[in-house]
Amino acid sequence: MNLQDLVFALERYWAERGCLVHQPWDSEVGAGTMHPETFLRVLGPRPWKVAYVQPSRRPADGRYGENPNRLYKHLQLQVLLKPAPADVQDQYLASLVALGIDPAAHDVRFEEDNWESPTLGAWGIGWQVLLDGQEITQFTYLQQAGGVDLAPVSAELTYGLERIAMYLQDVEDVYKLRWSAERLYGEVRREEEFQLSRYSFELADVDLHRRLFEDGLAEGWRTLGPPGDRSVLAAYEWCLKASHAFNVLDARGALSASERAGMILGIRKLACAVAERYLAPEASAKEARA
């Protein structure tokens, strides 16, 4: 199964189970959880089911296209089920079967791994799903987002698409993955990996990114009006932009540990304020109408 067929199969599978199939968020994020379709939708009581591919940038993991397992940007397929259905594990396992993985013929294991994002004030309880020792999915019952206790609890399934594809195609080098019948992953992405790695390790202007970080947070706070004035999405976008600037600075090795901790806290404060405003009754009412 090539990479795009894998995406089609998972999207179809979850669409058949009532998920809206959404598109990636169109600015840089480190994980599918940061997409507003997850971060904001998990807040409050309204049910929601969504699936989407999210290219996720981790500048510090860039390897110039040379490491067969590490990528500056990898693809996550994110599924959010709110509230978490009682048979969510079975639904997940059936999705593997849909990919042609027979769990009885493999070692499929749910091993404790609690997910946490200090920048988003978010955490959850769950597992990494191991397929013959390889982590293929992060399975999380989200407990908090933006510092807010979540009720109902959502189930978040994050499939690591490259890893699953490598497994299915039995290749040891991500760049040798078959993306489509005609193209290899390397043909599509290796140059991008090289250039973006080079940028984040060598070229990125540290002073500019410090400013982008500061300005991003400042603009987020400035934008974030009183509850109900329908500004949370714009403010949250600035929160994500600041977060990406921070990741670039981190990859660049420009941050001392205490500076790092301070910046994480800065992003978290804005993320928590966004979550709080999003939940304010006036805001919910308006956004429900919108």
Next chain:
Amino acid sequence: MPELLLEVGFEEMPAGWLPGLAEQLRSRLEDAARREHLASSDLEVYWTPRRLVVGGEVAARQADREETVWGPASRLARDASGAWTSAGLGFARKQGVAPEELAEQAKDPAKPEERNLLFVRKTPGRAAPEVLPGVIACVLRGLAFPKRMSWDAWIEDGKGAFPFGRPIRWIVALVDGVVVPFRIHSAADRARGPVLVESGASTRGHRFLPRGRAGVPFEVRSLAELKQRLRDACVLVDPRDREAKIDEGLAAAARRRIADDRGLLVEWRDLVEYPTVLAGTIPREFSSLPPEVLETVLVHHQKYIPLEHDGRPAAAFAAVVNGDGRDGEGIVRGMERVVVARLRDAAFFFDEDRKRPLGDRVADLEGVTFHQGLGSYKDKTDRLVRLVDAMGAGMGLLTRPEHEAAREAARLAKADLTTAMVREFTELQGVMGGIYLQAEGTRWDAVSRAVRWHYHPVSVEESSAPARVLAGFDATVWGAVSLADKLDTLAGYFGIGLVPSGSSDPFGLRRAAQGVVRVLVDFWRVDSAERRPSLRALVGAALAGYGERLRRPVGDVAAELESFLLDRLRYVFVARGFPADEVEAAVGAREPDALEDPHECWLRLQALHRVRSEAREDFEHLAVAFKRAKNILGQGAASAVEAALLSEPAERELHDAVRALAAGQARGSLAEANGGYEGRLRSLARLRGPVDRFFDDVLVMAEDPRIRSNRLGLLTEALAPFYRIADISKLGG
């Protein structure tokens, strides 16, 4: 008695929690049943990652109970005419009965005329199935998890929201095959919603086995049937069965006995419902990686057990899978691929890291925070060097060459925190520093050894690391760095008020303090008394290293840290199996006290333990006498003993005995006086008779102040030699 069977089925619970949860389930069920007047017996518990099972006998019904409630005195409950007063009526109303239903009786049989109103409340026992739902709710609600999660569940026990370790998906609750009703609701809008889980007789087998008919729930009636049918459905619910199957598999896979499983076997057992052992190999290209790195990847990251293969250590591995292993080859290929990917990373880090000498990295520690309030690891490194200097030049604990080596090791100890390998595999901190130094060809082996092991010791047993590694080496260089690191950490955190409390110890300070204690008790020149460090002086030096950074008065911090260290000393001794009272006695000795010389305290404790077990009765008497003596000594001033003032035979006898003992010990060899605690204790134990008679026959607090202070002086003198070994008054019976 009828059989109770309870199976709680859930999504995969963390392996490490399960044995503790099973034990809690057993004891909480017993307790809750007893509180509900239901006797239970022979409860057995079993577990897998997806279920906790408890079964055993339980009474068919509660015993009928009678509760006696006393009311007001009869003379107040009725007036002179015999009519009920408001007091009498009030009591009846409170009990919910007519006054005529109350009895009258004397509370005290010796005073039959003083009668009171009496109500005997009779509660007929209810049948077990009626009572058990409440018991189950109470037991499940009470299970303590290291971390709980909300899963939008609700139970009707008055407390509502029902967090648990992982979501519960089924419950089997039966008494003699009949379902005990129990419901978990979903919480809708923080109130009771529709039923989520309802108890029944239906259990579930392995998720994927047996092939073709997995996942179909089936009904059971008893514990025996549950165990058997689960076995048929590829679930070994008894952890011992899983252990046996793993042992069998390992024996077949490894072709040789595995000496050290790194504690993985227990975890393996509780990660799976149906264990099968598989073995894979590691390509030869990785044989140049240090074995520690191979093991870290295998053990910590993949939970595989390294195996020797083709004469190379860790050239193969064993893994447990949750299945029948019929497609083992494909599974193993997947596992090998993961291991290779990780080892490739490690090999890359190993090559990159060695492009710079470790010493060059010390300056980079500026950018690694030790703690917000305590500066960077560069600051810590500077303090470690100064602390080692204090041990060497200041306290004279190190020879010149030792000092030089320890100083170098302290400077380099933290440098590996900036290496790619340690950033990726943090558990290799220290280890990589040692390996890189050795590869560089450091001037002294002692330096790389000290860096390699300075995070140790981490456990309390005498034989634990680095005992074996250091055997045959002088442990002083390592000891100095290990002590400096831990004391600096303790001094810093205590100095900014981050002191462990209750079960919360996020910075591992208890372990650090135990490490300090262990270096001094077990490793530091244990055979020579004069160059052993004073823990008190070390604490002072470590605190001095922080200067202005401390946020609290240095005297307060020192006192708090010293008592914390003494507590950990006690903990280490008790963990080694010594009775708490003997530990208290040994820690209470003086000159030198336990803070001055923990190793001396350890010798005293062992001597006390042996001699006391020979002469238990003598020590019981001495302990009583010591307690009395302590009380009395607090009541007046003692003077130097004047023999002429001793009049009673018993006090003259005690005086002679004390003097004879002192003379005997003065004649003893120096070695005897230094370490021969057993001999000294044995002869001191002989004071028991004279001391007993002294207290029986002599009035210490005599009228005559001269005689009184003379007798107090004699007691002081009798007690003094004990105090150099143990505070005998701390011993119990």
